[in-house]
Amino acid sequence: MEYLEFKISCKEEFIEILIAELAEVGFDSFLEKEDGLEAYIQEDQFDRVAFQEVLDKYISMANISVEEGRMEKVNWNTEWEKNYDPIAVGEEVYVRASFHAPKEGVKHEIVINPKMSFGTGHHATTYLMLTHLLNLPHHGKRVIDIGAGTGILAILSHKLGAATVEAFDIDDWCVDNGNENFELNGMSHVKMGLGTVREVNPQGQFDIVIANINKNVLLDEMEVYETLVKPGGYLLLSGFYDHDVIDIEASTASFGLSKIDQMVKDKWCAVVFKKK
Numbered sequence: 001m002e003y004l005e006f007k008i009s010c011k012e013e014f015i016e017i018l019i020a021e022l023a024e025v026g027f028d029s030f031l032e033k034e035d036g037l038e039a040y041i042q043e044d045q046f047d048r049v050a051f052q053e054v055l056d057k058y059i060s061m062a063n064i065s066v067e068e069g070r071m072e073k074v075n076w077n078t079e080w081e082k083n084y085d086p087i088a089v090g091e092e093v094y095v096r097a098s099f100h101a102p103k104e105g106v107k108h109e110i111v112i113n114p115k116m117s118f119g120t121g122h123h124a125t126t127y128l129m130l131t132h133l134l135n136l137p138h139h140g141k142r143v144i145d146i147g148a149g150t151g152i153l154a155i156l157s158h159k160l161g162a163a164t165v166e167a168f169d170i171d172d173w174c175v176d177n178g179n180e181n182f183e184l185n186g187m188s189h190v191k192m193g194l195g196t197v198r199e200v201n202p203q204g205q206f207d208i209v210i211a212n213i214n215k216n217v218l219l220d221e222m223e224v225y226e227t228l229v230k231p232g233g234y235l236l237l238s239g240f241y242d243h244d245v246i247d248i249e250a251s252t253a254s255f256g257l258s259k260i261d262q263m264v265k266d267k268w269c270a271v272v273f274k275k276k
């Protein structure tokens, strides 16, 4: 799989919004830098017009300049070692890579070697979803993670005592990486699947349904998520801004899902719904 690499210099306050908008047009990995970001996309997913439209929206206000390259074979561990620090989520969760030293006394240590996949806890949406998961009853429950990325959310559910965890993603790079991370976290019995929720067609209903993707995908797939949640179960959604929560909530209204919790970080939002 060939990747294109874009080194984008911009004003610091535009980094988050550029990441969000580039993710919408297919970019799947980002490294934040002091003077901008690096963004990566599989060559066969790249739509130059859509990319340029995103840049054009911000080019003058954000003072953007772009350098384009193609990925050579990269040692991702070395790259991530340079760019990825361990992160604590509250008092109980500590996310680190296998090249970091373990931390004593942490209740839930998660080992993630992210490579090209999204999901280390550094992005606000992942952080918020991890925090919501900590507040939900897991023991003996059935959990599904849609758009699992590195598998980080599925891994926390497993560590919190879920009886079964299923996970899938549309990106085959994430699937490989997720499976690697499942092994690192004692979950080699779980295999990440490839595809959208309609393609994977999960069987039965779940106590906890997780989807941290983006607003458009969530709105499109909401009718499927709803059928996957057991009565009395939970639907956790993120990947949208706090000003979009109104649209997300409206799309769930006819399904007997009520919002019971909402958290915001860096303008990103994560919501928990409960099914009647």
Ligand SMILES: C[S@@+](CC[C@H](N)C(=O)[O-])C[C@H]1O[C@@H](n2cnc3c(N)ncnc32)[C@H](O)[C@@H]1O
Residues within 6 Å of the ligand: 028, 117, 118, 119, 120, 121, 125, 126, 129, 146, 147, 148, 149, 150, 151, 152, 153, 168, 169, 170, 171, 174, 195, 196, 197, 212, 213, 214, 217, 239
């Ligand atoms: C924002 S990342 C979240 C990753 C991880 N769950 C986390 O919370 O950090 C979204 C992930 O969803 C995947 N994705 C995008 N559209 C999808 C779809 N329709 N179905 C399944 N996965 C999708 C992307 O490949 C990406 O890995």
